[in-house]
Amino acid sequence: MTQTTHYFKSILDELSRAADLLSEEQAEQLVKQLIATNKIFVAGAGRSGLMGKSFVMRMMHMGLDAYVVGETVTANLEQDDVLIIASGSGETKSLVSMAEKAKSLGGTVIAVTINADSTIGKLADKVIKMPGSPKDQSEDAYETIQPMGSLFEQTLLLFFDAVILRFMEKKGLDSDTMYGKHANLE
Ligand SMILES: O=P(O)(O)OC[C@H]1O[C@](O)(CO)[C@@H](O)[C@@H]1O
Numbered sequence: 001m002t003q004t005t006h007y008f009k010s011i012l013d014e015l016s017r018a019a020d021l022l023s024e025e026q027a028e029q030l031v032k033q034l035i036a037t038n039k040i041f042v043a044g045a046g047r048s049g050l051m052g053k054s055f056v057m058r059m060m061h062m063g064l065d066a067y068v069v070g071e072t073v074t075a076n077l078e079q080d081d082v083l084i085i086a087s088g089s090g091e092t093k094s095l096v097s098m099a100e101k102a103k104s105l106g107g108t109v110i111a112v113t114i115n116a117d118s119t120i121g122k123l124a125d126k127v128i129k130m131p132g133s134p135k136d137q138s139e140d141a142y143e144t145i146q147p148m149g150s151l152f153e154q155t156l157l158l159f160f161d162a163v164i165l166r167f168m169e170k171k172g173l174d175s176d177t178m179y180g181k182h183a184n185l186e
Pocket residue numbers: 045046047048049086087088089090091092134135148149150153
């Protein structure tokens with residue numbers, strides 16, 4: 001095994017441990033919220049934002065009215081719409097302001113974060129706690145061989161994909177029906 005494939009397996013081990021630490025109840029609440037909500041917005045900075053984008057794409061494939069905050073084409077957040085904020089630290093400044101704005105507009109804020117006691121965690125109506133180490137690992141005891149927020153960002157991607165599968169199960173969707181909404185001008 002080369003060193004790179006060895007690292008690959010170590011990352012998988014870390015993700016496997018992360019799966020055991022997720023809350024089924026919090027995940028189920030998120031799925032229920034997606035079913036009940038009119039419009040869904042997802043925000044995140046940097047790599048956390050990239051994972052959020054992939055989640056929005058699948059929600060669109062499932063027929064949900066979902067948007068990436070900051071994209072050129074997005075709707076307006078209205079009363080009772082949901083804003084999902086993905087932030088490992090829960091302290092990214094632009095996302096703190098966004099959470100405050102969404103609350104002032106009557107939206108429901110869901111924080112997906114490592115740090116439930118963070119500024120965004122405290123502002124949120126609901127917190128989905130992710131295991132892992134925040135990008136600043138200097139004072140964190142969680143063990144990972146990966147730099148900064150990598151483990152959180154990978155966990156986020158897999159968690160969101162698992163949420164998609166649960167939503168599909170509840171709504172009787174399959175890959176064929178969703179493929180009907182796949183981009184066909186690419
Ligand atoms: O998830 P956070 O803590 O809001 O940080 C945002 C982003 O900052 C980065 O460290 C890069 O600037 C990314 O790895 C991370 O996704």
